[in-house]
Amino acid sequence: MAKSALLVEWVHLNPRENATAHHTDRFEAVHLEPPKTILRRGQPFTFKIRLVGREYDPNSDNIRVVFNFGQTPHTVKGTKGVADVNPNKASFSEEQPEQWEAILKEKDTDSVTVEIQSPIDAPVGIWTMEIETKIKQTAGRTRLFRHPEKMYILFNPWRKGDVVYMSDEHLLDEYVLNDVGKIWVGPHGSARGRHWIFGQFDESVLPACMLMLGRTNVVDANRGNPIRLVRAISKIVNSNDDQGVLMGRWDGKYEDGTSPSAWTGSVPILQEYLRSKKEVCYGQCWVFSGVVTTVCRALGIPSRVVSNLVSAHDANASLTVDKYYNLENEEIDDPTNPMGEDSIWNYHVWNDVWMARPDLPKGYGGWQAIDATPQETSEGFYQCGPASLEAVKAGAVSYNYDVPFVLAEVNADLIRWKEDPASELGYEKIESHKYHIGRVVLTKAPWIFDPNGDKDIQDITEQYKAKEGTEAERLSLMNAVRGTERAKRFYSLPSAASEDVSFDLEDIERVPIGENFKVTVKIENKAKEDRNIQAVLSAGSVFYTGVKAHCVKKASGTFKIRAGSKEELSLSVTPDDYLGKLVEYCIMKVYAIATVTETRQTWAEEDDFQVLKPSIDIQGPKTITVGKPASLTFSFKNPLKMKLQNCKDIQPLETVRLEKTFVPSLSGSIKLVSTFTSKELTDVSGASVFECLDEDDE
Structure with missing residues (x-):
């Protein structure tokens, strides 16, 4: 009697055994019942086929x-x-x-163990598997077994040949496997690392990623191309063009959703998105960036959060930020730009992702900038990147994608214009500030986590541009200008006339909430004649995007400065002046402008700083044990001379303490993040790290 094709009873995918070799063993879904299979492309994996009726014969059976x-x-x-x-x-x-x-690894009387290797460029996402059996060299019946379970196949940065391969495997512990990190927020001089729980291994994250990718315009055949995929991620994390994850909002009105400052991690956002199938309210740049990091790390793309302090939003592709002033030295809206008004954000947060760039000349792989915050459209959609950092640094604006926009964010010149009826343009250039934009670009340093300070900060400014003031920095910017038609017109215009009075606005770096501060301008008349100066000093609250919220205090006047002498102008601001006018994140902008009557020399400068709030102190035992209660104490001091409301009543200058007990379920390093909010104080947080031991290790 002729043999029949093998009958498959079941297939066991060995999800937990394969997960270790594939660096996917930290995914919660691998440890559920039944466990999910999560693999990385190009990496061999094994599974077992259980047979019914007879033994596998390699000479006659084909699987x-x-x-x-x-x-x-x-x-x-x-x-x-x-x-x-x-x-x-x-x-x-x-x-x-x-x-x-596929190769045969083992053969038993009722089963075979098979090892599979997928292509290094396989599409990333959910795959299904079938087993076909037949007798070789016959036209007999083929039997089919459809495996009921689905498997995830992810990018593989550990495997050479994958476009996202990173040769220093130690760095992958940070950029793929680290699920807790920092996002630097705040103006230059007072930015701080905000704790963020990426949570890429949570059981909800990969299903949420699949929902997101299904709503992009990336066809199935391109799901293995990280260039296409990260560009799509930058588009789908915001909800401006499609059914994306987060709706952005910056006006302080969050009553119908969650305030951006209330989020401490990506998982609640992605859980809500997966549950509701619609956008989550609300996000801002650092929230978008936190979610992008979670998605990229979950899919296997190395990713880091990037914070640019003093970030340009170049709305008209001129590689400049242009500010206009009337004859009274008051700032006015840009009257010439039909595409939107340039602005300067106190800080802006986006992402770098790591990959080769086979679509670009050799040397432009490595870190690539992507930005999910909807600022300007690219190819008709709110998406940005991947822009090669090497291209940004070199001013190679012709290379995909969005290199000019990213370059302007970190290295545009700030140009100020003043009304001039005698000028053909109606304005004359009064100042070109070459060093104001992109003061510093920050990310979290690998392998370090400082819960109470910023020892884990890494300055990556020189990965984006040469050091400010160097010939290399100017050459790269001029290279970009030569490749941008609109920029040529802005940079070719003449500079201001000779200047013989110097001005210096003193930086204000840190002001604890509830304390006074002073706006100070130092002036020196280097001329041999007296000079008359018209000056304006002001202080106001701003949103971190640079949008003005409230004028806190302003003073103006005209005075004479003697030849060869020095003067100092100052504006004192008290807590009574600013406390009722602060907006979220408590950012202040001080601004000064002055005109020398005799020479028409005009100078302007501004400085942003943050009014600092206290942090929450978390105290507990140095080590805790799995399954045993641990008591923690949370405390902070009210820095204001007023009672805090919409919380447990906290009196002026009172120190409050709260004790909580929790039972840890897993061993290892536990990073704990806490937040506090009230009507008068929001965005107060703290963090701490505890080592959790198994009971046997005590």
Whole structure:
């Protein structure tokens, strides 16, 4: 009697065993019942096939494994993988596999163990598997077993040949596997690291990622291309063009949603998005960036959060930020720009992702900037990047994607214009500030976490641009200007006339909430004649995007400064002046402008700083134990001479303490983040790290 094709009873994918080799063992879904299979492309994995009726005969039986991806799987498009089990091959030979392969690892009387290797460029997402069995060299019946479980296949930055490969594996502990980090927020001089729980291994994250990618315009065949995918992620994390994750809002009106400052991590956002299938309210740049990091790390793309302090928003592609003033030295809106008004954000947060760039000349791989905050459209949508940092630094604005916009964010010149009826343009250039934009670009340093300070900060400014003031920095910017038609017109205009009076606005770096501060301008008349000066000093509250909220205090006047002498102008501001006018994040802008009557020399400068709030102090035992209660104490001092409301009543200058007990379920390093909010004080937080031991290790 002729043999019948093998009958498959079940297939066991060994999800937990494979997860260790694939660096996916920290995903919660791997440890559920039943466990999910989460793999990385190009990495071999094994599974066991249980047979019914008879033993596998390698001479006569053929076992074919078929993998399917997307709606209409096709081998030519790379969305269908077909591999016959080879009983004569001991191991895979290709270092950078281009096709699906299967080899026989073990054979028992009622089962076989098969090892599979997927292509290094396989699409990323959910795959299904089928087993086809037949008798070799016959036209007999083929039997089909459809595995009921789905598997995730992710990018593999550990495997050479993957576009996202990172040769320093130690860095992947930070940029793929670290699920808690920092996001630097605040103006230059007072920015602080805000704790953020990325939580990429939470069981809700990968399903949320699949929902997101399903709503992008990336076709199934391109889901393995990280260049296409990260650009789509920058588009789908905001909800401006499609059914994206977060709706942005910056006006302080969050009553119908969650205030951006209340978020401490990505997981609640992605859980809500997965549950409701619609955008979550509300986000701002650092929230968008936190979610992007979670999504990229979950998919296997190395990612870091990037904070640019004093960030340009170049609305008209001129590589400049232009500010206009009337004859009375008051700032006015840009009257010439039909595409929108330039602005300067106190800080702006986006992401760097790591990958090769086979679409660009050699040397432009590595870190690439992407930005999910909806600022300007790119190719008709609110998306940005990936922009090669090497291209940004070199001023290579012709290379995809959005290099000019990112370059302007970190290195545009700030140009000030004043009304001049005698000028052909109606305005004359009064100042060109070359060093104001992109004061410092920050990210979290690898492998370090400082819960109570900023010892984990890393300055990456020189990865974006050469050091300010150097010839290399100017040359790269001029290289960008030559490649941008609109920028040529702005940079070719003449500079201001000779200047013989110097002005210096003193920086204000840190002002604890409830204390006075002073706006001070130092003036020196270097001329041999007296000079008459018209000056304006002001202080106001601003949103971190640079949008003005309230004028806190302003003074103006005209005075004479003697030849060769020095003077000092000052404006004193008290807590009574500013406390009722602070907006979220408590950022203040001080501004000064002065005109010398005799020479028409005009000078202007501004400085941003943050009114600092207290942090929450968390105290507890140095070590805690799995399964045993641990008591923690949370405390902070009210710095204001007023009672805090919409919380447990806290009296003026009172120190409050709260004790809480929790029971840890996993061993290892536990990072704890706490927040406090009231009507008068919001965005107050604290963090601490505890080591949790297994009971046997006590």
